[in-house]
Amino acid sequence: MNHFLDIYKTEPAALRAILDDAMAMKKARAGQPRGALDAQTPLEGHMVALIFEKPSTRTRVSFDVGVRQMGGETMVLSGSDMQLGHGETIADTARVLSRYVDLIMIRTFDEAVLLEMAEYATVPVINGLTDRTHPCQIMADVMTYEEHRGPIKGKKVVWCGDGNNVCASFLHAAAQFQFDLTFAGPAQLDPEDEFVGLARKAGCSILIERDADKAVQGADLVVADTWVSMHDSQSTKERRHNQLRPYQVNKQLLDRANSDALFMHCLPAHREEEVTSEVMDGPSSVIFDEAENRLHAQKAIMRYCLGR
Ligand code: CP
Numbered sequence: 432m433n434h435f436l437d438i439y440k441t442e443p444a445a446l447r448a449i450l451d452d453a454m455a456m457k458k459a460r461a462g463q464p465r466g467a468l469d470a471q472t473p474l475e476g477h478m479v480a481l482i483f484e485k486p487s488t489r490t491r492v493s494f495d496v497g498v499r500q501m502g503g504e505t506m507v508l509s510g511s512d513m514q515l516g517h518g519e520t521i522a523d524t525a526r527v528l529s530r531y532v533d534l535i536m537i538r539t540f541d542e543a544v545l546l547e548m549a550e551y552a553t554v555p556v557i558n559g560l561t562d563r564t565h566p567c568q569i570m571a572d573v574m575t576y577e578e579h580r581g582p583i584k585g586k587k588v589v590w591c592g593d594g595n596n597v598c599a600s601f602l603h604a605a606a607q608f609q610f611d612l613t614f615a616g617p618a619q620l621d622p623e624d625e626f627v628g629l630a631r632k633a634g635c636s637i638l639i640e641r642d643a644d645k646a647v648q649g650a651d652l653v654v655a656d657t658w659v660s661m662h663d664s665q666s667t668k669e670r671r672h673n674q675l676r677p678y679q680v681n682k683q684l685l686d687r688a689n690s691d692a693l694f695m696h697c698l699p700a701h702r703e704e705e706v707t708s709e710v711m712d713g714p715s716s717v718i719f720d721e722a723e724n725r726l727h728a729q730k731a732i733m734r735y736c737l738g739r
């Protein structure tokens with residue numbers, strides 16, 4: 432049984448196999464209606480619990496559709512409707528759910544909830560985002576980069592903005608897939624030292640740059656994310672906007688990157704804040720392929736977890 436808790440916790444060979452599988456599954460169902468079953472249905476007879484303690488569009492729909500395409504069934508649960516939100520321990524919840532379902536995906540706040548779920552569940556647990564990381568997203572992002580431009584190994588990724596959960600998983604991916612990453616953002620919102628250290632230890636060049644113009648020079652991929660994440664207090668919004676405004680990805684900034692650089696954003700985006708519509712809808716943007724690839728990457732992650 433394999434959990435999928437973070438990119439750095441899964442071996443590079445397994446990550447590569449997941450991406451190969453995702454690409455093969457994507458190709459195999461090209462042109463099929465979204466609701467059609469895959470030719471092979473490895474999740475037939477399997478029940479998957481999708482638990483959300485935070486809002487979601489992409490994660491919720493892509494996991495749900497992905498399970499169904501592979502012949503399985505889902506149960507979408509909101510944390511507040513479960514006894515989990517009313518005092519039942521995570522450990523007890525994990526042991527109970529493991530008697531009913533074959534796989535648990537959870538989106539939550541505190542990473543400790545995910546880890547405790549994984550410790551006590553006797554079925555695989557997948558991280559659907561915590562305050563600290565978002566590994567499924569970055570598997571889709573690496574897949575999307577490689578689909579458009581070939582191997583990501585040795586490429587330069589520039590993260591513009593808040594050193595948040597999505598940025599953290601990019602650092603983990605840098606370590607496992609061997610690419611370089613430059614963080615462009617204010618010192619107050621730097622990524623965690625632990626994750627920067629982990630990528631550097633793996634031999635990647637990880638630079639922290641305060642000047643966005645300098646950072647994007649030579650970039651193969653430029654990435655932005657919301658300035659205020661779901662776990663951030665709304666009372667910090669104005670301060671964050673002031674700190675992050677110099678890191679907006681606009682055409683002028685993107686023009687400093689390599690001519691074939693791609694732009695990504697995990698979405699949801701706040702147009703004209705962290706990124707302009709001109710960039711989001713422009714020729715370098717692959718944001719909707721990125722969103723689609725959540726489906727294919729997560730199907731492969733689920734197969735890896737279930738050994739099917
Ligand atoms: N990118 C992402 O995880 O989107 P949702 O919050 O809509 O799931």
Ligand code: NVA
Nearest residue numbers: 595597660661697698
């Ligand atoms: N950093 C964002 C990502 C949303 C998919 C958040 O946590 O809200």
